[in-house]
Amino acid sequence: MKLRYEALYMELLAIGTVESPLRDRASAPKQGDEGAPDAWLVFDPPVAEGLDGIAVGDELLVLTWLDRARRDVLRVHPRGDPANPEQGVFSTRSPDRPNPIGLHRVTVLLIDGLRLLVRDLEALHGTPIIDVKPLLGSIDER
Amino acid sequence: MKLRYEALYMELLAIGTVESPLRDRASAPKQGDEGAPDAWLVFDPPVAEGLDGIAVGDELLVLTWLDRARRDVLRVHPRGDPANPEQGVFSTRSPDRPNPIGLHRVTVLLIDGLRLLVRDLEALHGTPIIDVKPLLGSIDER
Numbered sequence: 001m002k003l004r005y006e007a008l009y010m011e012l013l014a015i016g017t018v019e020s021p022l023r024d025r026a027s028a029p030k031q032g033d034e035g036a037p038d039a040w041l042v043f044d045p046p047v048a049e050g051l052d053g054i055a056v057g058d059e060l061l062v063l064t065w066l067d068r069a070r071r072d073v074l075r076v077h078p079r080g081d082p083a084n085p086e087q088g089v090f091s092t093r094s095p096d097r098p099n100p101i102g103l104h105r106v107t108v109l110l111i112d113g114l115r116l117l118v119r120d121l122e123a124l125h126g127t128p129i130i131d132v133k134p135l136l137g138s139i140d141e142r
Numbered sequence: 143m144k145l146r147y148e149a150l151y152m153e154l155l156a157i158g159t160v161e162s163p164l165r166d167r168a169s170a171p172k173q174g175d176e177g178a179p180d181a182w183l184v185f186d187p188p189v190a191e192g193l194d195g196i197a198v199g200d201e202l203l204v205l206t207w208l209d210r211a212r213r214d215v216l217r218v219h220p221r222g223d224p225a226n227p228e229q230g231v232f233s234t235r236s237p238d239r240p241n242p243i244g245l246h247r248v249t250v251l252l253i254d255g256l257r258l259l260v261r262d263l264e265a266l267h268g269t270p271i272i273d274v275k276p277l278l279g280s281i282d283e284r
Contacts (some may be wrong), residue, residue: 010207010270012152013240031278047240050216060232064245065152074192090274091195098189099154099272101205101226101243112257128152130241132232 012065013130015050016043016114022124025068030079032104032120039121041129043114054132055113062104063131064123069100102127104130106136154207156270157192158185164266167210173235174262176247181263183271184258196274198253204246205273206265208214211242215250244269247277 020039022028029035041062043051054060073096078084080094089097106118162181163197164170171177183204185193196202220226222236231239248260 008156010154010272013213014152015240047216047232050230050232050239052217052228052230053281054230058218058233061245063241063245071155074196077269080273086194088192088194088196090192091200091276093275094276097192097273098157101273102202102211103205103275130152131239131243133235133245134233136235 014065014130015042015047016041016129018042018064018121018123018125018127018129020121020123020125022122024124025095028124029122032122034122036120036122038109038117038119039123041116041118041132043116043126043129045114048114051114054108054111054116056108058108058109059135060106061133061135062106062118062121062129063133064102064104065128065130066095066100066102066123067127068124069095069097070082071096071098071100073097089091101130144214155173155270156207157189158262158271160184160206160264160265160267160269161266164264167237167268169240170264170266172264174248174264176264177263178264180251180259180261181257181265183260183274185258185271187256190256193256196250196253196258198250200250201277202207202248202260203252203275203277204248204260204263204265204271205275206244206246207270207272208237208242208244208265209214209269210266211237211239213238213240213242215239243272
């Protein structure tokens with residue numbers, strides 16, 4: 001698979017790291033709401049200001065770089081089950097995909113400086129965090 | 143702002159490009175459901191197989207690289223309105239942020255080979271596409 005390459009403009013910078021009891025893919029649930037443990041989002045000091053406005057109870061979307069995923073995979077058996085017919089990765093949530101970006105919906109349980117304890121995160125220990133966004137409410141709440 | 147740098151593992155590859163009547167930030171709505179036009183997702187031939195399983199009517203999450211955003215910004219006035227007190231970018235949907243990844247919820251209107259026409263996309267013409275994921279249903283539908 002040979003893809004267009006625009007590295008000059010498309011280099012990601014880690015803004016933090018996941019601390020979690022999950023150490024390998026085999027032990028991780030497929031999605032956060034399928035039994036993932038609480039985990040810490042530990043942010044790097046240079047981005048501290050960017051966290052201003054996040055509060056306990058907020059629902060956030062956390063984007064991570066799934067550094068243990070394969071990037072040369074375009075078709076998978078959904079949920080890793082050989083009984084499911086193969087599909088293109090873009091119609092699945094497989095971590096294996098050309099740009100292995102994880103998208104996780106979490107709830108903030110505790111804030112301790114640069115550390116946020118969150119519920120329902122299936123990312124593995126050591127996974128780089130690349131972005132955090134608020135969940136959007138309905139239009140009239142924005 | 144000096145961030146940890148892990149470029150070796152964190153270089154994004156464009157998988158396609160947005161074709162849209164939106165040509166600049168001033169003309170784009172803040173969110174897709176605030177009046178964005180229909181737009182085409184045009185995928186690169188090497189990732190064609192990855193699209194297998196996407197159908198008209200599907201709701202998708204499209205991830206883009208917001209190539210006209212600033213990466214050195216950590217605080218913004220939400221929605222670009224000076225009347226809103228500044229907040230950290232991670233509690234806003236500002237395109238300006240350390241890793242300017244756009245997250246767009248769209249509906250597929252038409253599929254023509256490597257081209258998908260979608261509703262409600264506020265990304266600008268020429269924006270690189272980096273990933274596509276299905277919206278997750280409730281646990282018992284997975």
